[in-house]
Amino acid sequence: MASSGSSAKQRRTAEHWLRVVEKVRGSLSSGNVHKLFEDDYFIFELIKLLYQDSVEASVKIEILSVIEQYGSGVLPTNSVDQSVSALLDVFRNIYSGQGQTSVAAQLLITITTIFIENEELLETSLCSMFTSQLVDLINKVNHIASRRLRSCACQCLVQLETMKPGLLWKWHEVFIKLVKEERTDVGQDYMYLLIAVTSYVNQVENTGQQNVQTEQGNPEGKELLPVVSYIMDNVFYLSPPGLSAIACHIVAILKRCPGIPATDYMLTGRKQDLNPGPLCLKAKCLQDQNTICNVFKPLVLQCLSSLDPCIISLMLFIEGEFHREIISEAEERILVQRSLQFLKNANINTNTRLFIAHWLIGYINKSYPPASATSLKKAILPNVFDPIDVHTCKLDFAVKCCGQGSDNDLTTELHYLTQLAETTGSVRITCALYHVLFSHVTQNSSEAIGNLVLSITKTLFQNFPHLIPVIVDFLQAVKTSGSHGKLHSEILTLLHETVLSLPIKSLLTNYHNYLQVWLLSAQDTSMLQQRPVRRLLDLVKEAAANVKDDWHLGCMVLSICRAMMLHHHTDILYWRKHVSFKMIR
Incomplete structure (x- = not known):
């Protein structure tokens, strides 16, 4: 009888925790799992499951992950302390049993996250108890079975020190001793913990932060x-x-x-000598x-x-x-050449090459005068076998670090990208081309670069209307940078006049691209708006005649009208706008 009663109780317990887990999973699917934690007792329901031996380790990790991600920042104030204490008790039970290392590691991560999300807890005795327990854990140097857990404890301590610099300085000498004694791969984590504690407490001293004290003073x-x-x-x-x-x-x-x-x-x-002489x-x-x-x-x-x-x-x-x-200078040249060799290696992943290019551009801009950087240009320039991203990055590199060469060099360097964009009409390639052109424009506002950009833009605009948003973004960037006002005006005038000359049916067919040009020109106070208003009225009439009840068209027309009224004298525009509004209505 006793055996059957015990079995029935275990069965009811298993059914209960299954219902709780399903409730959590259902809330995750619906996106309102955070609401579960508004109930003071829900977190304790989850913690009870962590005590159950019948609950699988994977389910416990799932529960702890939910607490960490969704509950740590929304737990009611009156239950945070109790929740942390309960989780610490679960950790002690699991750790003393020498089992379920994955669950123990997730417990440490979850508790650390709760402390970080509730900074006021860092000032409590509960935090002192937790940090002491973590330090006791990492004191077991060279213990192979606990390597993973000790590594996790080191990272948790680093996170706590990051949030409250000086918190761990009292164990500074202990960490030095542990670093010297540890002989497993966890030594890297110990070393990182030691240098992080040293670095953060040194930062407090130098920035003069208030309300941050160490128990043994700053180093x-x-x-x-x-x-x-x-x-x-x-x-x-x-x-x-x-x-x-x-x-x-x-x-x-x-x-x-x-x-x-x-x-x-x-x-x-x-x-x-701490008191050195002259x-x-x-x-x-x-x-x-x-x-x-x-x-x-x-x-x-x-x-x-x-x-x-x-x-x-x-x-x-x-x-x-x-x-x-x-x-030395010679050794520095070896470092730069090594980086360039890495950048040119076609067998290396594109993202990795871009990563090194980013660092190399920053280094050369910071450390090299333009005259010295020019000598690197030949090694930097791309070839046709480079992926588009790397090709663009190299051209950008050459402009920013080495300066702009002659007009012939400029045309030659951009020839491949220009031909590719004008042949394929690819948005990605066109974005890459305009990225490089923008670098040239901001570095040098010469007439040659202006003519080249104007020629490329005219060709792309006429052949590929779907590229208009890219061109508009380029124009806005040029205007914002203030680097080439004349170029901005010339390109905008060209696009504006071209759109005005298009047949109404062509405008209506591709209005979501063409009207972006009018919206941009309406924001330019130097451009007269009488003709655009008339064409806008014709466009609205054509749309009404074709029963083209398009929400986006109406929004774009109203946006253009608003821009005109904000940036221009509107005396001669009101009547036509009134008619347009009536047609839209």
Whole structure:
């Protein structure tokens, strides 16, 4: 009897949690799952399921993900503390049982998200208890079975430190000890945690933020240097993404802390005199420069031969931040040539090549004078085998970094894209072409570039009306930049007159493109609007005669009329507009 009663109870429990899970899934499908958490007790219903051994791990992870994504920011104030306490209790039960690592990791992520979404909790004893538990967890160095969980705990601590800089500084020495002892791949997470804590607390000190206190005071340069030194001595076993994240933090520390002691301490571990004499003070500037050089130079030289995109972008970033302070001019040329070689390699994914191009453009713009950058132009120019995105990027690169060449060079460089656009009428290719043309226009407002743009626009406008929105966007960008007012006026006049001369039936057939030109010209105070108003009236009459009851047509006509009234004297326009409005009505 007892056995059958127990079975019936288990069956009812299983049916109950299935109903709860189905309720959550149904709310997810309908998009109103956040409303479930408005009930104070609903979150506790979900947490009860996490205690059930009969609930599968995948279902528990699903429940925790729902709490994290939809409940963490809308939990009632009076139940947030209790919810976190209950989730922590679930974590202790699972962790003590040495099982369901995936569920335990998701629990840590969910609890961390709740703290981040409810910042007032970061000031409570509950947060102190949670951070202490995370630190206890990562103290189990070199424990293979808990690697994944320890890695997750490190990332949770980083997120908490990001939200409240200085929160973890009291464990700074503990983190240094853990970094030195950890020998598994989780060492990368430990290292990132250490440098993040060091970086964020250094940021607080330098920005003078109020209401952010550390329990042992803010660090000085002499405290930061051993950390930076140890990490840079051990970066070579890190993965490229991990190395990039850690190195960026170190750059930030050195930028904010120029008074870090000189290289002698870093390289030999000898303490320097904290009250230096006059000779040391005279050498301070050179010492600071040598410190930066010795921190990064081994890393940069080691990575010069790499073709990993993360590493190349990192080297460009570091060298851009400390131009000519780390490597010599010859070594810098090797770095740039390596980046160009990567950019030209057709076997590399297009998005990756664009990523490196972005970093290289930023670096050359920041570090190279135009005269020096011109020497790179031949290596940058595209070929016909490049994908359109890479082709466009290279042309843009050549204009922004190397300047504009002669008129013949300009025509030659744009010939391929121009022919492709004029032959295919592709919107994507035309966008790429106008992107490059805009770079030329903003860099050089010469008559040659104006004539070229005018010629290309005229051909595309006449042959491919569906490209008018692209041309209109280009015109608006030119007007906003103020770089070539004459070109804007000439192109707009050309398009305006061309549309006015079109037959009414052609206008009506393709009104959603052609009327964009009139809308743009109506916003130009220098262009007379008598003819457009008459043509607009004819267009409305033709639409009425053809019983073309088109909502979009009416909206565009009214938008043009509104633009005319806003930008022009309307005395002579009122009568025709009145007739147009009657026709539309």
